[in-house]
Amino acid sequence: MDARRLARRLVALLVALLATTSPLGRARADEIPRRTTGLALTPAQLVVSVGLQDLFGPEDRDRLTSGFVTRVLIRVALQEEGSSDPVALAFQRAEIVYDIWDERFRIRLTRGAGPELRVEARTPDEAIARAATLWEVPVADAARLRPGATYVVAFRGDLNPISEELMTDVRRWLVQPARGQRRVGTGDTFFGSFVSIFVNPRLEDSERQLRFLSQRFDVRQVRVMKEKR
Amino acid sequence: MRGGGAKTVRAWLIVGTALAAGLAPPARAQAPAPAAPLPSAGGAAAPATPPTPELPPTEVDALDDDAATAAPAPEFVDPAFGPRYVIEEIVVRGNRRTKEALIRAELGLTTGDAVLASDARVEAARFRLLSLGHFVDVRLSVQRGHRRGGVVLVVEVEERGALVINELYPSTSAATAFWGGADVSDTNFLGRGINLGAGVVASTKPIVLNAERGLGLRLHGTVPERPRGFGLSATALYNDGSEFYRLSGNDDDADPGRFTSVNTRRAGGVVGANRTLTHALRAGLDLRGESVDARLPPQRARTFPDGSTAPIDFDVRDGASRVATAAVTLDYDTRSDPVLPRSGVRVVGTVELAVPGVSSYTYAKGLVQASLYAKMPRGHALGIHLLGGAIVGDAPYFDRFFIGDLNLLLPRRALGMNFSTLPSRNLLDTSIAGHRYDDYAARALVEYAIPVWRRKGLVYGGDLFAAVGLLGMASDGDLSPPGGLTWSKLPIDLTGDLGLRLDTYVGIFTISIANALSRSSF
Numbered sequence: 001m002d003a004r005r006l007a008r009r010l011v012a013l014l015v016a017l018l019a020t021t022s023p024l025g026r027a028r029a030d031e032i033p034r035r036t037t038g039l040a041l042t043p044a045q046l047v048v049s050v051g052l053q054d055l056f057g058p059e060d061r062d063r064l065t066s067g068f069v070t071r072v073l074i075r076v077a078l079q080e081e082g083s084s085d086p087v088a089l090a091f092q093r094a095e096i097v098y099d100i101w102d103e104r105f106r107i108r109l110t111r112g113a114g115p116e117l118r119v120e121a122r123t124p125d126e127a128i129a130r131a132a133t134l135w136e137v138p139v140a141d142a143a144r145l146r147p148g149a150t151y152v153v154a155f156r157g158d159l160n161p162i163s164e165e166l167m168t169d170v171r172r173w174l175v176q177p178a179r180g181q182r183r184v185g186t187g188d189t190f191f192g193s194f195v196s197i198f199v200n201p202r203l204e205d206s207e208r209q210l211r212f213l214s215q216r217f218d219v220r221q222v223r224v225m226k227e228k229r
Numbered sequence: 230m231r232g233g234g235a236k237t238v239r240a241w242l243i244v245g246t247a248l249a250a251g252l253a254p255p256a257r258a259q260a261p262a263p264a265a266p267l268p269s270a271g272g273a274a275a276p277a278t279p280p281t282p283e284l285p286p287t288e289v290d291a292l293d294d295d296a297a298t299a300a301p302a303p304e305f306v307d308p309a310f311g312p313r314y315v316i317e318e319i320v321v322r323g324n325r326r327t328k329e330a331l332i333r334a335e336l337g338l339t340t341g342d343a344v345l346a347s348d349a350r351v352e353a354a355r356f357r358l359l360s361l362g363h364f365v366d367v368r369l370s371v372q373r374g375h376r377r378g379g380v381v382l383v384v385e386v387e388e389r390g391a392l393v394i395n396e397l398y399p400s401t402s403a404a405t406a407f408w409g410g411a412d413v414s415d416t417n418f419l420g421r422g423i424n425l426g427a428g429v430v431a432s433t434k435p436i437v438l439n440a441e442r443g444l445g446l447r448l449h450g451t452v453p454e455r456p457r458g459f460g461l462s463a464t465a466l467y468n469d470g471s472e473f474y475r476l477s478g479n480d481d482d483a484d485p486g487r488f489t490s491v492n493t494r495r496a497g498g499v500v501g502a503n504r505t506l507t508h509a510l511r512a513g514l515d516l517r518g519e520s521v522d523a524r525l526p527p528q529r530a531r532t533f534p535d536g537s538t539a540p541i542d543f544d545v546r547d548g549a550s551r552v553a554t555a556a557v558t559l560d561y562d563t564r565s566d567p568v569l570p571r572s573g574v575r576v577v578g579t580v581e582l583a584v585p586g587v588s589s590y591t592y593a594k595g596l597v598q599a600s601l602y603a604k605m606p607r608g609h610a611l612g613i614h615l616l617g618g619a620i621v622g623d624a625p626y627f628d629r630f631f632i633g634d635l636n637l638l639l640p641r642r643a644l645g646m647n648f649s650t651l652p653s654r655n656l657l658d659t660s661i662a663g664h665r666y667d668d669y670a671a672r673a674l675v676e677y678a679i680p681v682w683r684r685k686g687l688v689y690g691g692d693l694f695a696a697v698g699l700l701g702m703a704s705d706g707d708l709s710p711p712g713g714l715t716w717s718k719l720p721i722d723l724t725g726d727l728g729l730r731l732d733t734y735v736g737i738f739t740i741s742i743a744n745a746l747s748r749s750s751f
Binding site: 063065066067068069097099101108162163166169170 | 310314346347352356360369371372373
C-alpha cells in the first residue's frame with residue numbers, strides 16, 4: 001500500500017533525524033564549564049571560595065538601582081567523580097536592595113541555616129561582589145571525604161529565582177485563552193485544536209543561571225587551614 | 230499536536246521578529262573569577278552552623294543532572310527586607326501600541342498602595358504583564374517621590390510584534406489536488422489586548438462528482454478576562470464547500486470517482502463569555518447561530534459491491550436551514566506547564582444543545598477530553614489522553630464526529646471543511662473504513678515523551694515522543710449489527726504518532742509521521 005510505503009520511508013527519515021539530534025543531549029554534560037575554585041580544609045570542614053559575579057549581565061547591574069530587591073541564590077554540591085549523587089549540599093542566599101534616599105546598597109546574606117549577615121555597599125560592583133561571591137563556604141564535613149577519591153564541586157547560581165507559587169501562577173496565566181494566545185476551537189475543529197503560542201516565554205526558574213564545576217581534586221591535595229579564632 | 234510541518238514556515242516568518250526583539254545569546258560562563266576576599270566583616274565569616282546536608286535533593290532531571298541543580302532551592306523566607314514605599318504616582322513608559330489603561334489594569338498596584346522593596350506583588354505584576362504576550366520585557370522600578378517614603382512607580386515595557394500566524398493549511402489529497410490558507414491574528418488589536426484574527430482556506434475543485442471549489446472564512450476576536458470580569462469571544466464564519474458521500478465501491482476504496490458531493494454554504498457565528506471560577510477551573514458559555522444552504526446531489530443512493538442499494542443519509546437538510554445552539558464548557562487544568570507538561574491533569578467538558586424552535590436540527594452533543602501527565606524517571610513523561618463524545622438527535626454532518634478529526638493519521642478538517650475521501654487506515658482489519666461521520670466517538674492515547682535537549686536560545690527544547698492509541702466511532706445500530714458483534718464489525722482502529730516536538734521561542738513545531746501523512750493523504 002502506498003501509504004504504508006510512505007510511512008516506512010518517514011520512519012527511516014525520522015530515525016536518521018533523531019540519530020543526528022540525540023548526541024546533543026549526550027554532549028550536554030560536557031558543556032558545563034570548569035572554573036578554578038579555592039579549596040581548603042579546616043579541621044572540621046571542606047570550604048570553597050569562588051566568584052560568580054558574571055551571573056550579573058550589564059543590564060542586571062543597571063537594574064540593581066530599581067529600588068526593588070534583587071536576589072541571588074547559589075547552590076553548591078560536592079560529588080565524587082563518576083557518581084551523580086551529591087556527597088553534600090550547601091547554599092548561599094543574598095538579597096540586594098538600593099536605598100533611593102540614602103543612595104547605598106543594602107545586602108543581606110544567609111548561608112544554609114546559619115545566621116544572616118547584613119552589609120552595605122556603595123557601588124553596584126561592590127554589591128555584586130558581596131552577593132555573588134562564595135568565601136570559605138563550608139560544604140562538607142572533612143570526615144566524610146575519602147582520601148584517594150576524586151571529587152568535584154558543582155555550582156549553580158540563580159539570579160532572581162522565581163518562587164514555586166509564582167511559577168504556578170504564571171503557568172496558569174499562560175494557559176488562559178487570550179493570554180498566551182492559546183485557544184481551544186469550538187465546534188468544527190475541536191478534535192484538531194492544537195496549541196498555538198507565539199509568545200512562548202519559556203519558564204525558567206530564574207532570570208539568569210550560571211553553572212560550572214570546580215577542578216577535580218583529591219582531599220589529600222587540598223590546602224589545610226588553621227582553625228579560626 | 231499537529232500542524233507542525235506548516236509551522237516550520239511560520240518559524241521562518243517570525244524568526245526575524247524574534248531576532249529583532251533582541252534575543253540575547255545563552256549566558257556563558259566567563260573566565261575563571263578568582264574568589265576575592267571581602268575587605269569588611271562580610272563573607273569571610275564562616276557561618277556558625279554548617280550547611281544542611283540533611284536536606285533531601287530534589288528529583289534530578291535528566292537534562293539538568295549536575296548535582297548543584299539537584300540541590301533544593303530554598304525560599305527567600307523573610308519578605309520584610311528593604312524599605313517600604315508608598316506609591317504616589319505610576320508612570321508607564323515604552324508602550325507605543327498598548328494602551329496605558331491595559332497595563333495599569335494588569336499591574337494590580339495603584340496610587341496610595343504601600344509596597345515593600347521585596348514585595349511579592351511586584352514580581353507577580355511583572356510576570357502578569359509578561360504573560361499577556363504583548364511585551365518582550367517588563368521592568369518595574371521606583372524613583373523618589375515628594376517626601377521620604379513616597380515613590381513614583383515606573384513601569385517600563387518593551388513591546389513586541391503582535392502578528393501571529395496561528396495555523397497554515399497546505400495539504401493535498403487524492404480528491405483535492407490542493408487546499409491551503411492561513412489563520413492570522415493580531416494579539417494586541419488597537420493596543421487594548423484584544424485578539425483579533427482571520428482565517429481563510431481555499432481549495433482547488435475536487436475531482437468528485439458535483440463538487441465545487443471550497444472557501445472557508447473565519448473572523449475571530451477575544452477580549453481577555455479582566456479581574457472580577459469576563460473574557461469575551463466572538464467568531465464569524467462563512468463556509469462554501471463540498472462534503473463527499475460514497476456512491477459505490479468498498480468502504481476502504483478512497484477513489485474519488487466513487488463519491489458524490491453535497492455543496493453546503495454556511496454563514497453565522499459564535500459569541501461567548503468565559504470566567505475563571507477557581508485557580509484551576511474555568512467556565513464558558515457560547516451561543517451559536519448559522520444559516521445553512523445545502524444542495525443535495527441527484528445521486529442519492531449507494532450501490533454496494535453485491536449490487537444492493539441503500540439511500541444515502543446526507544445529514545443535512547436540502548435547501549435552507551438553521552443551526553442554533555448553546556454550549557457550556559468547563560475547563561479544569563492543573564498541568565505543570567502549558568507547553569511540555571510533566572505532571573497534572575487537564576479535563577475539558579462541553580455540552581452543546583440545539584435551541585428548540587430556532588434550530589432546524591434538534592440535537593445535543595457532549596464531549597469530554599482528559600489529559601493526565603505523570604513524571605517518569607530521568608525527566609521522561611507519560612501522558613494519557615482520553616476522549617469521549619456522544620450526539621443525540623439529528624445533528625448536521627458538520628457537527629458530527631469526523632474520522633479525520635479523531636485519527637492522527639488522516640487529514641483533519643480545515644476551518645470545518647473536509648477535502649479528502651480517505652477512510653481510516655483500518656490497521657486492525659475491522660469495519661472502521663465505513664465510518665466517516667458518526668454520533669459516538671472515543672479515543673484513548675498513551676504518549677511517552679523523552680526530552681532530547683534543553684538549552685537557551687531560539688529552540689528551548691526538544692522532546693522525542695511516541696503515541697499510540699485506539700479509537701472508535703459508531704452510530705445507532707453499529708454496535709448491534711445483524712449476526713452479532715464480531716471483531717470484523719467493530720468500528721475501531723489504531724492511531725498513533727512518532728516524532729520530535731520542538732519548543733521554540735516562536736511556538737511548538739512537530740516533525741512527525743502523522744503530520745506528514747495527514748498533509749499528503751493518498
